[in-house]
Amino acid sequence: MASNLVQLLLEQSQQRRDLVIGTVDDQIRLVDALEIAAGAAGELTAQGVDRRGRVALVASNSTEYLIAWMSCMLAGVPVALVNRSYPxxxxxxxxxxxxxxxxxxxxxxxxxxxxxxxxxxHTVRSARPSNPQALPGAAATESDIASFMHTSGTTGVPKFCAQTHGYFLRLGRDMAAGLGLTSTDRMLAPLPLFHINPLGYGLIGALSVGADALTVDRFSARGFWPMVKEHRITALVLHAPPVEILKRVTTGVDADGHEVRTMFYADAEFMSRFGISRAVSGYGSTEAAGLSHLHRWELGDEIPLDCGRYGLPRVDIEDRIDESGQIHIRERRQNVLFAGYYDNEIIDPSIDADGWFATGDLGRRAADGTLIFIERAAESIRVKGEFVPIPFVEGQLGTITALRDLALWKRPGEIIDEEIVLYVVADPVPMEAIREVSAGLPAFMRPAHVAQVRSIPRDAAAGKVQRRLLHDQELLSWAALTW
Structure with a gap:
């Protein structure tokens, strides 16, 4: 079994010579990509860049991006994957x-x-092909740093999370097992590669079993199903925003004829409408093992509305929930969690004396022991002593077709409690529909106000709502909901 990512890449390129990677429009055999990457790795080394340094990869998805990433792996140089859309x-x-x-x-x-x-x-593609077998990266240990991924930076400057080779290998194997991947699959991970989902779950998950590993240069909801069918995709890695977009703008007819049989992640509506037989949900973060908890759903199961946040711990993870509802994670073996936050030559593991990592996430335990993620503690809403499950409430209100986009946030209440504010993009605002759906929610989950805005601020790459920017949006209208 491979003990680092380079060994994994080399083994799979030899075991399946026709294995392809890259964007759907620019596919290349893994064996050929590795030879080009080896040439680029040699050029890095010749310029004095070695394992004692770091490389920052600041670019959009492309086949060249993957070759550049592999060149750093082969050279044994840790690579930071950075959002190119940042100012x-x-x-x-x-x-x-x-x-x-x-x-x-x-x-x-x-x-x-x-x-x-x-x-x-673009110059990495022009590197003279070389033999990738004997480069420094092949000798990396499981504990050596492979890469750095940064946090979303919702509460400050994004922090770099150091990730070892062992971290990625374990994550890839667990995701491949959860999805039931085989070497005959064709994986599509159409998200920016500086995120853990497309790289860790999708590409490394696929490569763990020798499956094709593909991405796109840009996600397009309208072109999604035609692309999936044209390239005979059998496995998908998405996350909540594109799943919701696809439910809003595409139909079952658009998807007719696809060959997708497994994916991360989908809810009951997505699986039913588009005919997906298996989906994996989970909880985790870049810090918390990439994905520390997984749950497999089959079409026809009684799937709860918040299934996307369900999961049982991986065998190499244990968890606990403290008295405030915060989730804590501890690894059962080395190189499961991230190695720590990197800042100016120092890697801080951010664990306590007993090895527990405080995730900053709120969660609860289901009767069967499943962990259910509620929300980031720093982005929580609490009404009458109860934490409001933001994704659940947004999912309920998202069934109102007249709402083009929406997000839930809060403002201080007149006495003690916080009040829920529903920000919507709609013209006109369907107040009666909002009132009707909200009436079916427990009282502490109901919005107190509806704010009409031109757009919901979202992270350009991940599509996550930037809740702390909602108060800064120009208000087109403001209405109170009384109960």
């Missing part, structure tokens, strides 16, 4: 903390500072 000032702050020896990028307009080598992304 230059924020990128500069993040890179000052990372101090990379080189930046590989497709952003020509950003000055990444004279002290760093800047390598255009």
């Amino acid at each position: 230059p000032d924020l990128l500069a702050t993040m890179l000052d903390r990372l101090e990379p020896a080189a930046v590989i990028t497709d952003r020509e307009e950003v000055d990444f500072a004279e002290k760093r080598r800047v390598l255009p992304l």
